[in-house]
Amino acid sequence: MGSGDGTMAPPMEIAKVDLRDLEPHTPEWARARAAVTASITAHGCVVVVHDALGAELRQALFGRAMPQLFALPLEAKNRSGCFINGPHRGYVGQVPSEALESVPIPDADEPGSIGPFAGRLWPQGNEEFCDTVVEFVKNMMKLEETVERLILEGLGAREESIASHLGSLSHLVRMNLYGTPPDEETGISLRAHRDEHMTTVLAQHEVGGLQVQVGEGRWIAFPPEPGTLTFMAGDQFRVVTNGRVPGCVHRVRTPSGRERFSVLLNRRRKAPGVLRAMDDLVDDDHPLMFNPCGPEEYRAFRLSEEGRNLSDPLKAFCGVER
Numbered sequence: 183m184g185s186g187d188g189t190m191a192p193p194m195e196i197a198k199v200d201l202r203d204l205e206p207h208t209p210e211w212a213r214a215r216a217a218v219t220a221s222i223t224a225h226g227c228v229v230v231v232h233d234a235l236g237a238e239l240r241q242a243l244f245g246r247a248m249p250q251l252f253a254l255p256l257e258a259k260n261r262s263g264c265f266i267n268g269p270h271r272g273y274v275g276q277v278p279s280e281a282l283e284s285v286p287i288p289d290a291d292e293p294g295s296i297g298p299f300a301g302r303l304w305p306q307g308n309e310e311f312c313d314t315v316v317e318f319v320k321n322m323m324k325l326e327e328t329v330e331r332l333i334l335e336g337l338g339a340r341e342e343s344i345a346s347h348l349g350s351l352s353h354l355v356r357m358n359l360y361g362t363p364p365d366e367e368t369g370i371s372l373r374a375h376r377d378e379h380m381t382t383v384l385a386q387h388e389v390g391g392l393q394v395q396v397g398e399g400r401w402i403a404f405p406p407e408p409g410t411l412t413f414m415a416g417d418q419f420r421v422v423t424n425g426r427v428p429g430c431v432h433r434v435r436t437p438s439g440r441e442r443f444s445v446l447l448n449r450r451r452k453a454p455g456v457l458r459a460m461d462d463l464v465d466d467d468h469p470l471m472f473n474p475c476g477p478e479e480y481r482a483f484r485l486s487e488e489g490r491n492l493s494d495p496l497k498a499f500c501g502v503e504r
């Protein structure tokens with residue numbers, strides 16, 4: 183992008199891979215697998231070209247569903263949350279150090295979860311909102327599954343391990359609205375982090391801001407290009423791939439101060455469940471990097487005082503000492 187703010191256009195090192203009309207067992211699949219695996223093992227990130235978020239769905243999300251959602255009064259947004267396996271998953275906003283309001287929709291892939299969610303926000307329901315979210319989830323799930331399959335095959339995992347992994351995931355949609363950054367000089371509106379989840383696929387609306395770290399201190403800005411989505415590996419994927427895939431370190435910088443939306447689908451290990459490295463990815467050349475752990479226990483650690491202040495909480499929580 184060369185925006186004069188110290189960031190650069192994505193160089194070839196984070197690949198942009200066209201996954202449109204991709205079919206397994208074809209030369210195109212093998213080429214995509216090599217490109218996706220190279221990018222993800224280097225940076226925990228790959229940009230994909232795909233029609234999963236076509237113009238109509240983009241407009242339905244960024245033009246209607248999300249403006250409607252965030253325009254609701256605070257007390258309505260506060261009602262959107264629910265309790266899952268103990269912890270509350272709900273609206274986050276009004277944090278002075280952040281410019282972010284974020285609404286999670288848990289278990290978004292389960293029929294029957296989106297209706298009650300919308301019912302908590304709009305007493306008369308909101309059919310259009312529900313249809314938009316259902317369509318988004320369906321398309322993103324398919325895309326994430328393809329990308330995870332490409333990566334796991336690329337690392338050498340067996341089909342049965344891949345199938346068992348793909349069958350053990352739950353899905354969370356998150357809708358984000360960014361206002362004016364608290365520190366307008368730096369423009370940072372979400373500080374550098376790795377996601378706790380397995381994987382994240384993210385779409386930005388026309389105001390960009392997502393930046394990914396490639397190597398020490400070097401940040402790459404991603405222009406919001408319709409037709410592309412950013413796929414990022416989180417801490418859970420580091421465990422499953424035995425550290426072969428690093429977690430993507432990313433942040434949001436919105437120096438323009440314009441309002442910005444982003445929407446993402448997170449995949450994570452279904453609870454109760456155990457996170458452990460795939461057997462296929464542990465051998466003499468790749469000794470075990472992370473001890474098996476519970477995803478909910480890890481989440482609680484990340485949210486604790488200790489975990490919040492660590493740059494790599496996963497390593498502290500379950501990293502194998504050598």
Ligand SMILES: O=C(O)CCC(=O)C(=O)O
Pocket residue numbers: 356358372377384386391392432433434443444
């Ligand atoms: O809004 C974005 O571009 C990134 C959001 C993000 O990193 C997150 O919600 O974890």
Ligand SMILES: [Fe+2]
Pocket residue numbers: 375376377432
């Ligand atoms: Fe994130």
